[in-house]
Amino acid sequence: MLEAPVVITAALLYLGLLFAVAWWGDRRADQGKSIIANPTIYALSMAVYCTTWTFYGSVGRAAVSGIGFLPVYLGPTLVMALGWFVLLKMIRIVKANRITSIADFISSRYGKSHLLGGLVTVIAVVGIIPYIALQLKAMSSTVSLLLSYPEIVMPGRSATMSVAADMSFYIALILAAFTIVFGTRHLDATERHEGMVAAIALESGVKLVAFLAVGVFVTYGIYNGLGDIFEHVATHPDLRHLVSAIPSGQGYTGWFALIVLSAMALLFLPRQFQVAVVENVNEAHLKRAAWLFPLYLLLINIFVLPIALGGLLHFAGQGVDADTFVLTLPMSQRHEGLTLLVFIGGLSAGTGMVIVETIALSTMVCNDLVMPLLLRHKRQSLEESKDLSGLLLGIRRGAIVAILLLGYLYFRLAGEAYALVAIGLISFSAVAQFAPAMIGGMYWRGGTRGGALAGLAAGFVVWGYTLLLPSFAKSGWLPAAFLTQGMFGIELLRPQQLFGLSGLDEISHCLFWSLFANIGAYVGVSLLRPPMVAEATQATVFVDALKDTGQLGAVLWRGRAKVSDLQGLVGRFLGPARAQAAFAAYARRQGRGKLVTLEADAQLVQFAESLLAGAIGSASARVMVASVAKEEPLSIDEVMHILDEASQLRTYSRELERKSRELTAATLELQEANERLQELDRVKDDIMSSVTHELRTPLTSIRAFSELLRDDPKMHLADRERFLGLIVSEAERLTRLINQTLDLAKIESGRADWNGCELDLKEVVEQSIAATSQLFREKEAQVDVDLPDNLPPILADRDRLIQVMLNLLSNAVKFLAPGTGRVRVGLRALADGLEVSVTDNGPGIRPADQELIFEKFRQVGDTMTAKPSGTGLGLPISRRIVEHFGGRLWVESVPGEGATFRFTLPFAEANVEATVA
Amino acid sequence: MHRRILAGDRLIAAFLVGCALFNYPLLSVFDRHAVIFELPLVYAYVFAAWAFVIGLMAWAVERRVK
Amino acid sequence: MSKRILIADDEQNIVISIEFLLRREGFDVLVAADGEEALASVRAERPDLVLLDVMMPKMNGFDVCQALRADPDLSGTRILMLTAKGRDTEVSKGLGLGADGYMTKPFSTKELLTEVRKLLGM
Known part of the structure; x- marks a missing residue:
């Protein structure tokens, strides 16, 4: 029954079904009734992570290394626990900036750099090509296997066939056509593909069901349950090591490296970024996906080891490739229905990966590689053209075909030398190179364009040298001496024992050196200079993505543009009708009837730029918008100022919300x-x-x-x-x-020295008068004293008190009229202390100035004919001295009738605490 | 607000638990020839730990805090 | 005819020194000890140049400067501000109010003479 026409018809029918689902999904999306607005569908779409690598390759890996296939699923499980933070932040950033790919993400973060976007695209394409080759290999070998049914014949080496006779070549072409139909039917500003996501989710369901079916069939159909299989294995000395321990060749280091590697792959594989971030319709879906997706991974892996062991027992000595056990076990039992289901499941795994991956890559190639080049070299014709949406679609379609053909080429060159999983890990290691620039960009403001360029380039080169080139060498396309003796015969440059580092498996080895170079260059070069305006702006937009940045991007733009120009520009890339609709929707959201009026504000310019960013990438969008908008450049100071202000405003409003x-x-x-x-x-x-x-x-x-x-x-x-x-x-x-x-x-x-002791105030006053008698004689002034005897002592510093008295006396004498001056010095007892008064018959002090004169440097010269010759510090010092001993110093005066300075000091008994303190 | 922070902390805890359970040295404790419930010990352990972490994550995000 | 200069400063010793200096150079020197006196003296005596201290009793130098500049009859009078406050804001305030020059105390007598001659176009 499983003849070629049946198999091919079934495959085409299945693809047709997928297409119908996608078409229906797109239509519902256009009607605003999304069918993927569901957390379970979101989680299932993330399961595009499981490709033919999982479906066929895991069993092959398990047949060699026991549970060594597992870490690549444990890593994603751990990442999903952090997904609530990392993925959420990515989603916010992507939504706010209309980012469509990883290349766009990195380019946008580091100041919308074309060069960076191009580099990321190149790394992604080169890195992913082995992965696509893997799918082609798995799909073509399963088709050949099936076509020889009921015999089980291992497919021949593709490399020995002509291209025309090679099945995988046709599979590549069919997949290209299918992807084009799926992914590039029209252009959308957000580059979202709801129909595709629906189809991918369906495929995830199919491959899980198919794999579980085989698992149950092998475990309970061929054998009598898990225990039975493991009992068989226990008696088999060759196989015992598979069920016991971490394989010796891999070790705990390799195990750990795979966890890390797969964790990064889940975030940075272009297809994962596409489904988890770009295609996310509601960030709340992350919650369900956080456990549902890991659960999916667990389920699809439960039967891997039993199938592998069952296959090894069943086909012992028959030379059946373990990568095909999933298919060949039901075949060997002549179970045609299950065989077909497995084939469809494998097809699901392969097509799902290829479709999403090539769509994601073609978006990058178009937006971050081809458009910038066109902008640079064919700017003129681009600006003249009315509608460029056809051109954009053409570029993307061309990119899809080219990527699949490159995948085919790699498969022909190197595909035979490796098992499925080994090929996949080469790609994982490539995308891991995005981690420093991505994670650094999201959490560190200091990362710069130069740092990102240096890091990515360094990591990519090391990856190519330690992993990609050896894969060619092992396939015979490079001399084997390259592996054993190093480049130019230099031992230290052996690609898989670089600088003599040994003891690691090739993946751990590559991961260590490439990330070492990558992170080192990224951080090192970033620290060479402070970020520039564009970098600092984008750093804030990215790093603060989880805070409510509002329209920060718009705030940071200053310039002028016409609405009609902007709409025309967007129309050229998206088609005039879509542009019209988008602008009208914008006007409605802003609560304005029509947008035709006058000049665009910064927000509208931002809106237009983000529309364009979806179609041609953020860096190109910036260039195109700049061509119609007159932008006045902001200086770094202005930008920092605005950012500061914005962050202050944000903080302030949040505080208000929360504060009791x-x-x-x-x-x-x-x-x-x-x-x-x-x-x-x-x-x-x-x-x-x-x-x-x-x-x-x-x-x-x-x-x-x-x-x-x-x-x-x-x-x-x-x-x-x-x-x-x-x-x-x-x-x-x-x-x-x-x-x-x-x-x-x-x-x-408070550092002054005070020598407090009991004093007879009368003696102090008399001593002071004696010391100033010369001054009084010079002015021919008369001094009257009224000093009663036997007053109680006070507690103070003798020298300091004399200083106060001298100051008051010399002040008094200073303002006396020559010849007629009189000064009266009095001393009397109060209830709790003594009071000293110094009265003159000088010009007096205005009430307004009576406090002022005790302030530092406040000589009230303007009431007098001549400026007083003091320093303006005598009275302030005197007042502080008196206050130190618990007293008070003040002045009483009627202008024209002289002034009286008085101070009090408490009796010694009452004053003990004050002086001690 | 509080619920969100708590859920977040629980997820981070699940992440840390997972990191510990899935790696050396805890892993090495179970990495030997032994059988439990008819299953090889390390195989049973990894899947049990994995299921536990997933359960922890589900509990963290789905459970409503009163 | 020798140029007439008014020194407006409340610091007697500073006045003595500048007066001596300028007389020795052959200028006709007037003196005022506060802002109001300075203003009155300018109106009455029409000096060619006023050396104006900022911190003066009754009316400070800035106010005097402003009053002088508000009077169109006195537009020909040059004003050189002298102050012990050398901060930039003080300098720009003085120049903003219409002073022709600004010197910070303490100054060199040579520089003062140079500035005086410059302002008088000599």
Whole structure:
């Protein structure tokens, strides 16, 4: 029954069914009734991870290395636990920036760089080609196997056949046609393919059912359950090692390396990025997928080892390739229905991978490789063309065919030398090179374009040298000496023991060296210079993706553009009708009837750019938009300023949402404290300025007089003596000022020395009057004293109190009119202390100035005819001294009738604590 | 808000548990010739640990915190 | 005819030194000890140049400068600000108010003479 026409018809019918599902899915999507808005379908679509590698290859791997096939499924399981964070962030970034591929993602992150996008595309294409070859190999060998049914004949070497007779060549062509129909029927700004996702989810279901069916059939049909198989194996010395332990060739290092490698592959394989990130319709779906997808992986792997062992027992010594056990076991039992189901399951695994992978790659090739080149070399004709959507579709279709043919070529060149899984791991190692630039780009602001370029290039070169080239050497396309003796016969350059590193399997070895070079170059080069404007902007957009950045991109754009120009531009790439619809929808969302009016704002420009980004990649979109929009470049300072402001606003609004009343109150307190601090800062600044002013004034006189004396040696003696006298007195003033400033600073900072002891205040006052008697005589002023005896002692520092008294007395005498001046010094007991008063009959002090004179440098000179000759520090110092001993110093005055300075000091008994403190 | 943070922490915990269970040295404890429930020990262990981690993740994201 | 210069400063010793310096160079020198006196003196005596201190009693140098510049009759009077506050904001404030020059205390007598001659077009 399983003749060629039946097999081929079944295959074509199945593909037809898939296409119908896809078509239906697309139609429903256009109607707004998505059939993939379902977390289970999302999880199933992620199972595109399981290709023919899983379906056929795992069994082949298990037949050699026991449970060594498992780590590539454990890695993704672990990643899904973190998917809630990493994938969510990727999805946000992709949605916000209309990113369509990994190349676009990396290029956009590092300042929308064409070069970077191109490099990523090249790495992805070169890296994935072995993987596509793997699918071709698996599919063609299963078709040949099936065609020889009921005999089990291992397919011949493709390399010995002519291309025309090679089945895999036709399979490649059919797949290309099918992918074109699936993926490039029309262009969409978001590059989403709902129909394709629906079909992929269906395929995932089919391959799981088929594989479980074989598993049950082998375990319970051919054998009597798992226990039976393992019992058989236990008696088989050749096979015992497969069920016991981690294979010796791989070891725990290799096991761990595969977990890491597959974890990265799940994030960075172009097809996984496509289904998990680009095609995600609702980020809440991640929750279900977090456990459902790992569960899928577990289910599809449960029977791998039993099938492998069953096959090994069953076909012992018959030379049947273990990679084909899944198919050949039901064949050997003449179970035609199951055989066909397995074939369809394998077809599902292969076509699913090829379709999604080539669509993802063709998008990259078009947006990040061909478009930038066209923009550079054929800018003119691009700008003249009315509708470029046909051209874009053409490029993508061409890319799909080219990628599949390259896959076929690799299969012919190197496919025979490796088992399925080994080929797949070469591709895994290639896409792992994206990890530093991707993860670094999402979590580290410092990564730069140069760093990403250097890292990717270094990793790619090492990968090519340690893994890709050896695969050619093992196939005989390069001399075997390359492997055993190294390049140019240099032992250290042996590709699989690079620099003498041995003891690792080839995958771990490549992974170590390539990521070592990659991360080293990425971080090292990034640290060479600070990010530039475009990089810093994008870094914030990416790193802060989970915060509500809002329209940050739009904020960071300043310029002018016309709506009609923008719409025309978008229309050229997407087709005028789609552009019209998109702009109309935008206008509705913005609550505006029509957009025809005048100039576009930054948001609309951003919108147009993101529409274009979907079709031609973000870097090209930036270039095209720049051609119609007059952009005024922002400087790095402006960008940083805007970013700061934006982040401040964000923080502030979030705080408001969360904060309870107490917290808000605390904030207010903090703000007040801050203001007080700022006020203090300003006062300090004022004082510094005053001090310098006070210092500069005497210095000015000193310098001027000195220069006069120096420049004029023949100056009159009288002038000379007068000037020298002035210099001396100004120098004294300067000294006084410095001493008092230091004194005040000492007192204020609490570092002054106080020698507190019990004092008879009367004695202090008398001593002070005696010390200033010369001043009074000069002004012919009269001093009256009223000092009663036997007053209780007070506790203070004698020298400091004398300083206060001298200050008050000299102040009083300073403002006395010559000849008629009178000063009265009084002392009296109060309830709890003593009060000293110094009264003069000078001009007095205005009420407004009575507090001012106690401030530093606030001489109230403007009430007097001449400026007082003090430093402006005497009263402030005096007040602090008095206050230190628990007293008070103030002034009472009626202008025109003189002034009275009074201070109090508490009795010694009441004052103990104050002085001790 | 709290529910989300808790679910996130649980997922991270599942990740760490998985990292520990799936790798050396815990793995080596079970990496020997032995049979449990008619199954080779290491085979049974890996699948059991795997199922446990998946269960943990399902519990983390699906369970509603009161 | 010798040029007439008004020195407006409340620091007596500074006034003495500048007065001596300028007289020696043959200028006709006037003195004012505060802002109001300076303003009155400019209006009455019409000096060619005013050396204006900033920190003065009654009316500070900035206000005097502003008042002088507000009077169209006095547009020919050059103003050289002298101040002990050398901060940039002070300098630009003075120049913004219409002063023709600015010197920070302490200054060199030579430089002062050079500046004075420059402002007087000598």
